[in-house]
Amino acid sequence: MADVIDAAIEVELGAIFADARRRAGDLDPHYAALWRSLAQQSSGGKRIRPHLVRLAYSGFGGTDEALATRVAVAFELLHTAFLIHDDVIDQDTVRRGDPNVAARFAARAIRHGTDERTSGIWGETAAVLAGDLALSRAHREIALLPVDRTRRGRLLDILDRAVFVSAAGELADVVNAGDAEPTSMPRVLATLEQKTAVYSFECPLAAGAVLAGASDPAIAALERFGRFVGIAFQITDDVLGVFGDPAITGKSASSDLREGKRTALIAHAATTAHWPRIAAGLGDPGLDEAEAEEMRAALRDCGALDTALRLADEHVTLARYELETAELPAPLAAELGAIALRAVERAR
Amino acid sequence: MADVIDAAIEVELGAIFADARRRAGDLDPHYAALWRSLAQQSSGGKRIRPHLVRLAYSGFGGTDEALATRVAVAFELLHTAFLIHDDVIDQDTVRRGDPNVAARFAARAIRHGTDERTSGIWGETAAVLAGDLALSRAHREIALLPVDRTRRGRLLDILDRAVFVSAAGELADVVNAGDAEPTSMPRVLATLEQKTAVYSFECPLAAGAVLAGASDPAIAALERFGRFVGIAFQITDDVLGVFGDPAITGKSASSDLREGKRTALIAHAATTAHWPRIAAGLGDPGLDEAEAEEMRAALRDCGALDTALRLADEHVTLARYELETAELPAPLAAELGAIALRAVERAR
Known part of the structure; x- marks a missing residue:
């Protein structure tokens, strides 16, 4: 199938x-x-x-x-x-x-x-x-x-939300990057929810459910599940962007650091005493591999890596909690639960 | 009303x-x-x-x-x-x-x-x-x-055509501008038909007619009318961009020349002995008012102004010819005929 x-x-x-x-x-x-x-x-x-x-x-x-x-x-x-x-x-x-x-x-x-x-x-x-x-x-x-007018209308609303919220997230991402101050953790999480989680997870799940005629509570649970998994997925992606194997991720493990990307790792690091070790090179297009490696060490030392991984796990837990409703067919809940786990397992 | x-x-x-x-x-x-x-x-x-x-x-x-x-x-x-x-x-x-x-x-x-x-x-x-x-x-x-599925489908097709053809025109405009050779008259006319006439004239008229339940021959006549008027309108706009009163057009009468915009005026001039007088300053961001005035004189002398105005008139004639069908209600045909005339009268 x-x-x-x-x-x-x-x-x-x-x-x-x-x-x-x-x-x-x-x-x-x-x-x-x-x-x-x-x-x-x-x-x-x-x-x-x-x-x-x-x-x-x-x-x-x-x-x-x-x-x-x-x-x-x-x-x-x-x-x-x-x-x-x-x-x-x-x-x-x-x-x-x-x-x-x-x-x-x-x-x-x-x-x-x-x-x-x-x-x-x-x-x-x-x-x-x-x-x-x-x-x-x-x-x-x-x-x-x-499909009938009502169902098409709901699918069009989902599509509208996907476009509307993603645009907000894309704008926030650019605004954050241009800010002289480090981006706070709540704002990092809100931005990646808007930019990625909504259109990539919440909306596709909701659209499939609406198309199949699922109940409103079931759709709402799927939407919340999608947002939490989407956040976990993106936090994990950002961890892999710095700590992952380039042969697997398909991109340099220094490019996010060179760009100065505002991730959960960076938001945590900025609140610690190790921040100067990271701030100096962050966003420097000329960053070399030795400097990047030193930044990775600092991100480990300050607890940013552990914090990001824990945040991702917490969002997976929140996501899986949404699956514990009788509104969702058991095989679907099982499959979604497995997807949620795989979203973070990539970084282990 | x-x-x-x-x-x-x-x-x-x-x-x-x-x-x-x-x-x-x-x-x-x-x-x-x-x-x-x-x-x-x-x-x-x-x-x-x-x-x-x-x-x-x-x-x-x-x-x-x-x-x-x-x-x-x-x-x-x-x-x-x-x-x-x-x-x-x-x-x-x-x-x-x-x-x-x-x-x-x-x-x-x-x-x-x-x-x-x-x-x-x-x-x-x-x-x-x-x-x-x-x-x-x-x-x-x-x-x-x-509205019913058939009508909405036709309106969606019109919208799709508006987007699809306009994108082709926008791309052609940029390709023309980057070309070292002057753009030929047929290519200038095809580009402005694609970039402007289709989405600005053909498609709005067709959409209104489809929504009202007009006959297929009537819609087809309106579409052709729209393309011809749209071309006449844009040729006239481009003439006004060089020879118009900035107080009325709302833009400098030198900006099209500074940009080196590929218009019907330029396409004609490039085929004449006066071309060197125009080519030298065309696309020069530093063009001053005296140089622009000399280019306007050259565009008059080489017959480009007369040619562009005649081309616009010919497209209005072609447009008005499309209105001579029993498929179109007489008051609509009369109003559209007047619009077609106004499209070119602005440059008189």
């Missing part, structure tokens, strides 16, 4: 991109290339959000795989749109170890004979537009769902 | 922004400020697209003003989203003579105590997100329309 619908998601995404590329080619070859780079950016994702949609849907007895696939695809396209616009905001050129939309289009401009400055404009233009197109397509998938 | 529904559009837009601002304030004051700057950017527009939706809807006998208002608002929000992301791509800070979303947020960052570089990041972040939010809201307005 899992394999069947996972393949269905790839097929559906592939069909969307192929159709758009063909239509784009009727207008302009560069535009077809834009859709090709959008498809490339989408491929290789872990498909966490589609998986959660499917899990909630089938967990509440949903059997229409085509329907669930379309909702799952909508959340994956939303994710793609957010990643692309996040890269525009952060002026990144690499995503999952590969050149992103902007980098691909900048390279295309150079091949086309433009100068460096113009190639940068091509890249940014392509990324802004690719995000808009993926976002629009996500909306369209939900808007066209062949 | 016109006044009633125009007021209704302002009321509806105001309600959307007020509700979002309130919800945003629950999350973060900066986020509430983002919605405030989005509302400010939306205000002061000419509301051409809502006007066209309303005209087509009532022209085909539609009487549900609340319904027409929501579709009209969707196209205005789409327009706002495109303007905001267009400014991100062009790195502009002024829109309609006022600071745009990015400029307002950059100023907010400075007041917040950030350095110059960080304020630029705040500005770009706010603009990327504001565009995403306006775009999402446009989709939501159409998706939630209380």
Whole structure:
């Protein structure tokens, strides 16, 4: 079952991109290339959000795989749109170890004979537009769902919340990063809930449940579960971003430190006597491996690593507590409980 | 009638922004400020697209003003989203003579105590997100329309086309600007059709007509009319951008020349012996008023001004020809014919 619908998601995404590329080619070859780079950016994702949609849907007895696939695809396209616009905001050129939309289009401009400055404009233009197109397509998938008005309305509300809250989180993230003062722990947690937990965990679970006709208390429990797991997941991700094996995480274990990313690790460290050992190098683009290693030692010494891991565990506990309701079918609760544990086990 | 529904559009837009601002304030004051700057950017527009939706809807006998208002608002929000992301791509800070979303947020960052570089990041972040939010809201307005599945599906297809084709036009505009060679007249016309005519004229008219239950041949005639008028309108706008009175157009009569904007004027000039007089200063950010005046003289001498005005007139003729069908109610055809004439009369 899992394999069947996972393949269905790839097929559906592939069909969307192929159709758009063909239509784009009727207008302009560069535009077809834009859709090709959008498809490339989408491929290789872990498909966490589609998986959660499917899990909630089938967990509440949903059997229409085509329907669930379309909702799952909508959340994956939303994710793609957010990643692309996040890269525009952060002026990144690499995503999952590969050149992103902007980098691909900048390279295309150079091949086309433009100068460096113009190639940068091509890249940014392509990324802004690719995000808009993926976002629009996500909306369209939900808007066209062949379900009754009430159910579609609720799914549109979930999608609206996903966009609305994520934008708040993205803005907060940038505001935090520009602040001279360290970001407090409550604000770090609120930001990652808004930026990641809501659209990545709460909303896909709620959408799958609504689509399957779950009860309101069941949906509310899933939403709370999703937010807690999402927070645990992101805290863990941020721990792995500093302490993880680059061969597994796919990114340098120094890049978050070089960027000065405001994580739970940093929020804790800033309240301790070890802070000067960390503050000096944090956000320094020229940080070398020895300096990063010294910062990691300081983050261990000051208790930031232990605190972050404990915070993640506590959120998993809170999440699993939400599963102890008769409203949730037992097999679904068991599967979600296992997912919650895996969210933090990656950092052990 | 016109006044009633125009007021209704302002009321509806105001309600959307007020509700979002309130919800945003629950999350973060900066986020509430983002919605405030989005509302400010939306205000002061000419509301051409809502006007066209309303005209087509009532022209085909539609009487549900609340319904027409929501579709009209969707196209205005789409327009706002495109303007905001267009400014991100062009790195502009002024829109309609006022600071745009990015400029307002950059100023907010400075007041917040950030350095110059960080304020630029705040500005770009706010603009990327504001565009995403306006775009999402446009989709939501159409998706939630209380009409039957077939009609909503057709409206969603029109919205999809508006987004899809405009993105192609925006990309083509940037590709043209980065090209060392002058852009040919056919490519200039194709780009402005894609970037402006489709979403600003064709799609609003088609949406109003579909909503009112117009016949397929009538809708097709309106769509062709819209594309031709849209091209005439944009050629005229580009003429006014160089030869217009800044007090009326609201922008410097040299800025298009400084930017090196690829217009019909320039496409024609590039094919004439006067081209060196224009090419030297075109795209020079340091262009002074005397040099701009000399370029205007050259554009007159080489026949570019006459050619552009004639091209606009020809597209108005083509547009008005589309109105000569029994499928269109006579009062609607008369009103649209007058709009077509006004599109070019501004440059006389």
